[in-house]
Amino acid sequence: MKAYSLTEENIKDYDKKYNLHSWSSQGNLNPLVVTKAEGIYFWDFQGNKYFDMSSQLVNSNIGHGNKKVIEAIKQQADRLTYTAPSYAVDVRSELAKRIIELAPDNMGKVFFTLGGADANENAIKMARMYTGRQKIFSRYRSYHGSTMGAGNLTGEPRRYASEPGIPGFIKFFDPYIYRAGIEFESEEAASKFYVDKLREQVIYEGPENVAAIVMESITGSNGVIIPPKGYMKGVRAICDEFGIIMICDEVMAGFGRTGEYFAINNFGVKPDIISFAKGITCGYIPLGGVIVDKKIADYFDDKTLMCGLTYSGHPMACAAGCATLDVYEEEGLLENAKAMGKILGEELEKLKAKHPSVGDVRYIGLFSAIELVKDKETREPLVSYGKDPGKVMGTIIGLLKNKGFSTYSHENMIIVAPPLIIKEEELKEALGIMDEVLDYVDKLIA
Template identity: 65%
Template sequence: MNGEEIKLTLKKYNLQSWSKQKYIDPIPVGKASGIYFWDYEGNRYSDMSSQLVNLNLGYGNKEIEDAIKVQMEKFCFIGPSYGAESRAKLAKKIIDLMPDNMGKVFFTNAGAEANENAIKIARMYTGKFKIFSRYRSYHGSSFGSGNLTGEPRRFALEPGIPGFVKFFDPYVYREAIVFQSEEEAAKYYLTKLEEQIQYEGPQSIAAIVLETITGSNGVIIPPKGYLPGVRALCDQYNILMICDEVMTGWCRTGKMFGFEHFDVKPDIVTFAKGVTCGYIPLGGVAVSSKIAEYFDDHLLSCGLTYSGHPLACAAGVACVEYYEKHNIADQVSEMGKVLGEILEDLKEKHPCVGDARYIGLFSAVELVKDKATKEPIVPYGKDPDGIMGKILGKLKERRFMTYTHENMILIAPPLIITEKQLREEMVKLDEVLSVVDREFI
């Protein structure tokens, strides 16, 4: 098929996620390498969101591809109850990378399934049924993880499952109160969270689930002291702390896992995306030794045909070894400093940039109509004039490929990006923000 045939066939037969189908315009991709991909006409595009913040090691990584081929020559599939070397190796590697309280891994196919099973495990282990999660959060779109999600993508699942309770992010930029320090902000949000725990009854709350750093909803980085404070509340009220590391895991923030920045030990960690960088789907739930030991004598009522798929686990082993061998976390920290400097300059330069938040190679630019009032460029949950779509189109014209959510532009390039590549691409964002200044505010 040529590029046009691919596009027309997809539009005719394929339902594309999160889209009004008559407006979709998929780019037929002919080849890809590093941080770039090419269409069938030979045009080169820069992947500045690592696809869905999962292609951490870029396209065409030979070490991952070779690991998959080696496993294929042995066997492609064996069920979860059988022994597969790649499954055993990856489980050990993941637990070795986790804090010393962690014990075992249950493998899934993706992040949504990881969060689904984390909820089930928490309820089985605690005997309690309520699950706390935040309004500005995305944990997946299947029924359980969709109820866990706080933002508007949960609406299609409502009325929802009983027991899911929402609370507010520590979103300091949009808070009506002006805090004198991060610690003061953390104390405020923790006080409100504890109040809500008491109102809901801690005897019924199984877990508090948090994206360690809120992802698509704005890369909201918790203030100093917030996550340790959540950990303390969980300990005080006998509640499990679940960190969703689907986006922030696997060196995205400059550490192997995002929670490492905040000196906390979760009870459960969910992961996906960067564990295989999308070469084959894989996710998982890492649980503490205490939880793992509980299921020695209690039925683990979780099961998936493809749990710990041998090919996916082979890709996972190769990815983890690549992160370690090539010191990717250190590289991300260095490139993150460059990205941060560029974003600070853009924030100062452009009237449309209300805030820019970043950690490692995980960042968001928040667009506003007015810096003083902080009025978002589009209302929350709505874009009646298609403004964000038009802005995305301006970026696409320059072949700077990313995605937007609410009034945010996400910038999360592959972790292998060089400083030269990063600076070249961010010039394009600068150009588009100048257009936004002139035409949309």
């Protein structure tokens, strides 16, 4: 095996000269050089250790360096590195079967992709093929990927580069109670308000034209917005009323993040289609997919499924997926997500009570966001939506990283979503760093 001997300076120089980094102005980049990772930590070239408090991009659920998954990849590489999707392969068959067994009991088959964006691309294609309709509803505070179709499905500012958009993509508002500007008497009342407005919008667009309503089961990077009681059931009722396909994007929230294999299980609802990715292999090898209801699976028994990818169900990725599912079960990671999630919630509430800059905290399992504000009474966000001219959030994330707490922000939110293997003492130590940095944020707004 080749031993790489590049210096830190070489690595940075080549990276900046030859790589294009996502979501970044390239000229101002100063990327951290990472050399190794294990458990909930990673290290830079200088040997500094960092808590991985966002599970990289909320995908490293089982942590870094898991030997079981690594060994499964090695063994599969020795047996069969690749074969076309038209052939049957043991690991692909096994993984599909296991996913269906974990999914809601109405689900029938899996179509494998490489990641979340192409999972969502194929989900909306299937909905259109199945219904014969064209319009797709999705929410403003959503991120579904950056390819052309997934980019149009996305609601937040990262969609702008895909516009003028593909015809037929319609946006609606999230049940974002903290910023509703309405004092609802209960979660149920809020749900009724948002569901009623959605139903009205569907009618205005012509229900006979609407193929699907697409939602992240829990809005992810746009603030971990958790549906209020009754909301998901209300959306399910709209879909049932008008024959619309309900698609739940579980790319970020799926596979244990909320303490359930699928986040939608928290709400007692069965969607028609589920897209997934990140947590199925936790980044060890790229893999995603689309899970479809039995009625949709049956539809394609005598209709051509116009979906295809060269690397669909890649054997090495499927081997990693099977091993990852073993790890969830053998290490009790869903149970740990629930137990540590309770502690995470308690600690976040303490931060909210202590710091004037913390307007709201939202959490479920090990999936959470801290919303920063200039004023708790007015709820004015620390940075305006879609704008951060002073790079305020970047400065805050940089301060966290300098102290060994690695995560990312979006708008005025800081994401806290550590690997599901985290222990109580590790969680509290990391949140102690957050506490220190929030002292700085408090001074910014004073």
